[in-house]
Amino acid sequence: MGEYGLKSTLILPKQILFGTGVRADLAKLAKRFGNKVLLVYGGRSFAESGMKSEVSGLFGQAGMEVYEMGGTGHDPDEDTINRAVVTVLDIKPDCIVGIGGGSVIDTAKAASIIVTNGGAVKDYWGGRKFVNPSIPYIAVPTTAGTGAEVTKNAVITSADKSYKKSIRSELMIPDIALVDPSLTLTVPPPVTADTGLDALVQNIEAYTSKNSGPITDTLARKGIELAGRYLVRGFEDPADLEAREALSLASLYGGITLLNAGLGLAHGLSHPIGIRFGVPHGRACAAVMPKVMEYNYPAQKRKYDEIGMLLGAKNSIDGFIGLIEKLDIPRRLRLLGITEADLKTIVTESRGGSRNYNPIPHTDETVEKMLREML
Numbered sequence: 001m002g003e004y005g006l007k008s009t010l011i012l013p014k015q016i017l018f019g020t021g022v023r024a025d026l027a028k029l030a031k032r033f034g035n036k037v038l039l040v041y042g043g044r045s046f047a048e049s050g051m052k053s054e055v056s057g058l059f060g061q062a063g064m065e066v067y068e069m070g071g072t073g074h075d076p077d078e079d080t081i082n083r084a085v086v087t088v089l090d091i092k093p094d095c096i097v098g099i100g101g102g103s104v105i106d107t108a109k110a111a112s113i114i115v116t117n118g119g120a121v122k123d124y125w126g127g128r129k130f131v132n133p134s135i136p137y138i139a140v141p142t143t144a145g146t147g148a149e150v151t152k153n154a155v156i157t158s159a160d161k162s163y164k165k166s167i168r169s170e171l172m173i174p175d176i177a178l179v180d181p182s183l184t185l186t187v188p189p190p191v192t193a194d195t196g197l198d199a200l201v202q203n204i205e206a207y208t209s210k211n212s213g214p215i216t217d218t219l220a221r222k223g224i225e226l227a228g229r230y231l232v233r234g235f236e237d238p239a240d241l242e243a244r245e246a247l248s249l250a251s252l253y254g255g256i257t258l259l260n261a262g263l264g265l266a267h268g269l270s271h272p273i274g275i276r277f278g279v280p281h282g283r284a285c286a287a288v289m290p291k292v293m294e295y296n297y298p299a300q301k302r303k304y305d306e307i308g309m310l311l312g313a314k315n316s317i318d319g320f321i322g323l324i325e326k327l328d329i330p331r332r333l334r335l336l337g338i339t340e341a342d343l344k345t346i347v348t349e350s351r352g353g354s355r356n357y358n359p360i361p362h363t364d365e366t367v368e369k370m371l372r373e374m375l
């Protein structure tokens with residue numbers, strides 16, 4: 001079966017609820033932890049869509065005391081997180097509900113754990129360990145991509161906005177992940193493409209990671225198949241609920257598999273490309289993925305051949321490129337504003353993290369050569 005003798009592990013939130021309409025259960029779930037809830041959300045669109053009043057109303061009907069922290073925005077930096085910590089310390093909620101895209105979910109996730117452990121983001125970047133459980137946390141994604149609702153890290157940008165770095169601990173895994181695909185129906189097509197590609201790349205990198213195993217492989221294969229089959233549909237018709245359900249599942253599987261199997265070189269490169277050139281995370285992952293697949297192929301031939309089949313193509317690279325072309329995603333790095341002079345910085349800033357799980361070891365020189373071929 002190709003899986004004999006392999007090890008695999010599966011760490012998860014205590015509960016995952018998936019399905020259209022499951023947001024109706026949100027207050028009942030939050031009430032398990034107490035009566036005082038803090039709702040963390042992102043920009044104005046959440047309030048303007050009527051979703052904020054709907055969710056607050058659910059808590060109100062359940063007789064809960066509701067506090068709100070909005071405007072956490074995209075790509076949270078150290079200051080955003082440290083401010084969120086002060087707010088949480090002030091309110092002292094029994095439970096935090098983070099509802100939004102990956103940035104909002106990560107902001108609430110980071111605040112929930114720093115509050116119970118003390119210190120600031122920098123301390124944990126510097127090696128301080130989390131030892132206390134976080135405040136009970138329910139993560140509710142409104143995009144389909146990052147899988148942040150199940151993962152053990154939060155990606156945070158430095159105060160001077162020069163780099164992004166995670167804080168991580170198994171104690172940060174949300175207690176409950178509530179995934180209601182109907183919350184993603186208002187996501188506009190370019191964001192559907194970017195986030196959906198993040199989900200696809202996460203499943204592919206986890207599937208081919210050197211830490212992959214039979215349990216995560218099963219989920220990753222399904223995630224790849226769903227993203228491959230439904231991403232263009234969700235992109236072309238935002239109201240296609242079947243596609244939205246498939247993409248939310250692909251995102252969830254990507255989160256579970258990256259949590260347990262790690263990622264690879266494409267994710268390592270995506271962080272400096274994202275922050276230096278303002279490229280959305282999934283778009284950066286997608287631009288470098290074909291070259292990474294080409295490089296990694298010798299180590300994971302069987303799996304890459306299977307990815308090709310799951311994407312309905314004769315090989316994985318053709319399948320992936322065919323998909324991003326339909327989604328209007330640029331493939332050359334120069335189209336993202338990157339020049340020859342930037343390559344060394346990207347390589348240096350991509351070290352460690354996800355690169356450690358890449359199925360083939362690589363030097364900085366190898367990576368620079370790959371980037372040059374992608375220009």
Ligand SMILES: [Fe+2]
Nearest residue numbers: 146198202267
């Ligand atoms: Fe990602």
